[in-house]
Amino acid sequence: MYTRRSSSSSDRSSGPESSSPGQYSPSGYHMIKVYILQAKLDATAVAELYTLIKSCKDVPDGLRLQLCGNPSDADVILSNVHMRKRLERHLDWDIAKQKAIVTPDWLHDSVAQQRPLNCADYAALGELREETDKNCPDCDLPKCICSSESSKESLLDNGTMNLITSPHVSYNYAARYSCQRASPLVCPNQRLANELSVLRIHRDLEGKTVNALSYERAIAVSTGLRLAYPRVITQADLDTEVVHLPYLGEKIRSKVLLCFRGCYHYVNDALTKINEFIRFGRIEECNTIRSSARFLSLKAFASIHGVGSTTARHLYSIGLRTVEDMEQYYDVPIADDGVPLLPNNEPKYTPNGKRIPTNDTIPDLDIKAALVLRHEFAISISRSEVEEMHNLIMAELNDLKPGCASTIVGGYRRGKPESNDVDIVITHADLRGGGEKITGLRKRFVERLYNRGLVSHVARGAGFIAQDSFRWHSLENALTVFRLPAQVDARHLHRRLDLIIAAPEAYWSAVVGWTGSKMFERDLRLWAKTEKGLKFDSSAVTRRHDSKRFFPQSENDVFSLLGLQWIDPTLRNADI
């Protein structure tokens, strides 16, 4: 029942040949109104379905669902009733024929994949299968597959456009590595993950990095639970199932218990009590941490780009307590209104409109600059703005070197509705062999963007090259600060932009390496090492015993080289 021609819209657009706008948008799904027909569903099941629907209310770019109180208003009706006679006791047959009537599995699986699945595969009544198919809302043959984008093959075309994540992966929620599991963006266990995240951040800020890693793993497992196990954890689950989940060991498990204390008192009777069900407990220690002044100071310090936990603890130890203290300490110029003075690096023009070339070096994104820019960096970037930035950047690049291909990676590619930064992987057939050609292009491109007033800063400390020991490198990146021109976006905000220039042979490794999430990447590398004797980094897969390098020719190639099943980018959200 999972074998239809559906597509993850991500891949068809992730081909480097498609540097066109609005490449990957998992979204565009209409709000789907769902009615729960309670007959033959017990209170627990109804509560689960209710929670699932609620969790999909505010996801503008994923699956959007709305609980609906009246079957005739619904697009989809969830039902465990399989006989016409029985159904007619609850629902007018003429109305039933105008709806898609599916089993609750449709909801579970659709939430898991964050897209509305084909209703016919889940028809509750064989007799209404055709109607269910016909009335299926927004069935996931995406518009983009039928329209536009001629499928011209390029040497970089990956042939992975129609991959779907195997449902088998969705039921792998107890697997050891997050690269074996499916981790969607939203989940009913979000609250648990948020609580664990407080502990994770706290351990990190206090320098207990391995403890923090354990919490990251526990969070990653929790994020997968929403999938094959898409329900809020109950006491019974805790007793039977949670014991067998990896990375929820004795100490973390006891905290999970704390977090869910009380939630098994829910609904023995009706939907009306479901709001009680939603009220979770909290982890006691988190409350202590949240109200700790030291924690708040360290967290504020470390929120500045370039300041990690070590520097944060140092600043605290010499008496600093607030970011304003930091401004003084780092000598940030403050305007009369008390706001840090934004840098003025607009391009200069002669009276007749010609740009005066600037020969000055590009300002460094150091801690001082990051302090000045921190308010703008905190403003999240919408998907359409990400796409706008990508368009502009690729237009500039095309001027400098025609024929480049690119993919927006990072959180955007994982389907996040809002991003903190923008990551773009870029390649060109001429860059085969890497080395000087890549360095040259990166340098010229960043300088051009700077001279055009599109890039204001570059992070130098981190301008690292590909981490391989080869003489030549096949990957280079530029960590920059970008601004859309005021004519395009009046806010003219400073945005974090990472450009990754890859040789064509390194392209797909780079795309996988930069799509994330962080935990997903660590587990890819750990899996490659411990299970396969391979090394994965964002420039290649390398066999450890003889250093033979493999250059995947598609994103799926990376997965199969590593002996892993395909996981859609939108299901790689193993971090919170």
Add this chain to the structure above:
DNA sequence: GGGCAT
């Protein structure tokens, strides 16, 4: 007790 991504 060692390893935890590169």
Add this chain to the structure above:
DNA sequence: CGTA
């Protein structure tokens, strides 16, 4: 040490 900080970053992706």
Add this chain to the structure above:
DNA sequence: GCCC
């Protein structure tokens, strides 16, 4: 903090 957890796993081997």
